[in-house]
Amino acid sequence: MIGAGIVGLATAAALTERGVSVTVYERGVPGQGQSGGQSRIFRHAHDDPRLVALAKSSRLIWDEWGDRFGVELVSGDGVVAMGPSAERRLDVMHDVGGLAVSRIDAGELRERLPILGDFDGAAVLDERGGSIRTTAAIAALTAALPGELVADEVLLVRPTPDGTVEVRAGGVTAEHGSVVVCAGRGTAALARGVGLALPVRTGAHVRLTYDVRGGPPPTLACLQDGSGAFGETGIYAAAEPGNGRYAVGLSDYVDAPDGGLLDPAALAQLAERATGYVERALPGLDPRPVDVRHCWVTELPWGSDGVGVWEADGMYFVAGHNLYKHAPALGRALAAAATGDGLLDELRPDAKLGAR
Numbered sequence: 001m002i003g004a005g006i007v008g009l010a011t012a013a014a015l016t017e018r019g020v021s022v023t024v025y026e027r028g029v030p031g032q033g034q035s036g037g038q039s040r041i042f043r044h045a046h047d048d049p050r051l052v053a054l055a056k057s058s059r060l061i062w063d064e065w066g067d068r069f070g071v072e073l074v075s076g077d078g079v080v081a082m083g084p085s086a087e088r089r090l091d092v093m094h095d096v097g098g099l100a101v102s103r104i105d106a107g108e109l110r111e112r113l114p115i116l117g118d119f120d121g122a123a124v125l126d127e128r129g130g131s132i133r134t135t136a137a138i139a140a141l142t143a144a145l146p147g148e149l150v151a152d153e154v155l156l157v158r159p160t161p162d163g164t165v166e167v168r169a170g171g172v173t174a175e176h177g178s179v180v181v182c183a184g185r186g187t188a189a190l191a192r193g194v195g196l197a198l199p200v201r202t203g204a205h206v207r208l209t210y211d212v213r214g215g216p217p218p219t220l221a222c223l224q225d226g227s228g229a230f231g232e233t234g235i236y237a238a239a240e241p242g243n244g245r246y247a248v249g250l251s252d253y254v255d256a257p258d259g260g261l262l263d264p265a266a267l268a269q270l271a272e273r274a275t276g277y278v279e280r281a282l283p284g285l286d287p288r289p290v291d292v293r294h295c296w297v298t299e300l301p302w303g304s305d306g307v308g309v310w311e312a313d314g315m316y317f318v319a320g321h322n323l324y325k326h327a328p329a330l331g332r333a334l335a336a337a338a339t340g341d342g343l344l345d346e347l348r349p350d351a352k353l354g355a356r
Helices: 006-017 049-069 084-096 106-112 134-143 184-192 264-281 324-338
Strands: 023-025 039-042 079-082 101-103 123-126 130-133 148-150 154-159 165-169 173-176 179-181 201-211 222-225 235-239 245-250 291-299 307-312 315-320
Touching: 006 023, 006 134, 006 324, 039 049, 039 222, 039 235, 039 324, 049 084, 049 134, 049 324, 079 084, 084 101, 084 123, 106 123, 130 134, 130 235, 154 184, 179 184, 179 324, 184 291, 184 315, 201 264, 245 264, 245 291, 291 315, 307 324, 315 324
Parallel strands: 023 148, 079 222, 179 315
Antiparallel strands: 039 130, 079 123, 101 123, 154 165, 165 173, 201 245, 201 291, 222 235, 235 245, 307 315
16 A cells, blocks of 8 residues: 555555555655545535445445444534535435435524524535544554554555566565555656556645634534535535534635646635635634645546546556545455456546546
């Protein structure tokens, strides 16, 4: 395994379940790259029904992990989505079936999201959605690793004449039966070394955390606001453990080809827009940020929720954006592929999983 973010750790866990010896390479602290921060949204809502089904499978595994590790990994407060995209995705979720999703009125919206201002438009509740307890998840999966965690940067991977895969890191050269690369924005560079061109668009975005006024409410759903009613159409937000803080970000990001921001000032502007949204839409929050998280984005051309896996000679390169929620099911699929069961067709790039 190359990369100890949530997808890498989930894959390592799945390989361990299969009785496979695993070595994980991570140049930094596990879970502190693109998987960093205190919360993420777990949602079933997607435009692609295949991705809805993947999320449905992942949600069950999140529960399984929670029971195994004895810790809550997804809150029970649900996800509220507003705007035309919420209505469109509700139809997709109904078509997939087996999900507790429905339209809700203004009264239930207020109960689920008491920090929200007045809103009388379309709203959808995903009851089994919620805020992923990211810190707890990373800690539990890291502690459960039975194999070696190599704190080093991988420079290259390549197939050998013996049918193994060579990994060269700063102070290590080793051979493995197969390699799964979940290295975030470093994945495309490693893939180039074996002749694969991953069409990843790299950028950076920001989310800010705010205190809840008047103490934590008993229920505080995650939010996806595509309505435009409060001046933005790409808002996502999730409560931190305890419901005393709420993290808010925009889906917009700043392009960073080759890892360099084209417009550094634009990142600060995104932060200002997030605070402006809080002032207009979320009167239940103190609009003075108490924390910030800058994060890399690795997006595929077929959509912001797109995911794909490139395969070559026992090496698997994972790319996509918004993958945190899918990590449990994606990890098991990658583990199956790496141990000879074959890669799921829907994960191959030609399938364009996550396209609208």
